[in-house]
Amino acid sequence: MDQPHDDQNVVEGEIVDDTPTAAIAIPAPPLPDPDYSEGGVPSFDFVRDKIENRYTTSLGAADVAGLGTEHTAETLDKQIADRDQAAKDRLAEIRRSLRGE
Structure with missing residues (x-):
């Protein structure tokens, strides 16, 4: 066997992609929104929370607005x-x- 170099530590190899296979992202299937049904109808809890948030926001706005007057x-x-x-x-x-x- 005729080697072009005298160095015995040279190893022949091929270039491979160094990205580990575990790092390849596999997209998860989209989860359904828990606030809506399959038909797009909002749940009762979602609607109730939205109404309560708007009500408390309006109460807070009224309190803040009242501070500037009497x-x-x-x-x-x-x-x-x-x-x-x-x-x-x-x-x-x-x-x-x-x-x-």
């Missing part, structure tokens, strides 16, 4: 302070009645 931070703070004072007064009244005063 419901300023100062008036809200005053209402909270008045409510706290009324609660303290009521608690003192209950304690007096329990002591028999």
Whole structure:
């Protein structure tokens, strides 16, 4: 056998694709949308959630819109302070009645 080189460590081989077969993506079949039936009709839960979300969004928007008018931070703070004072007064009244005063 006549070798063109004297190097004994040379190995002959062929070039192959180095992409592992496990890395090849196989597309999964599309899953049906759980919010709709096969005929495209939305489920009751989907419709209920959508209505509830719209309702709560409208309540939040009304609250935020009201803050710019008569419901300023100062008036809200005053209402909270008045409510706290009324609660303290009521608690003192209950304690007096329990002591028999």
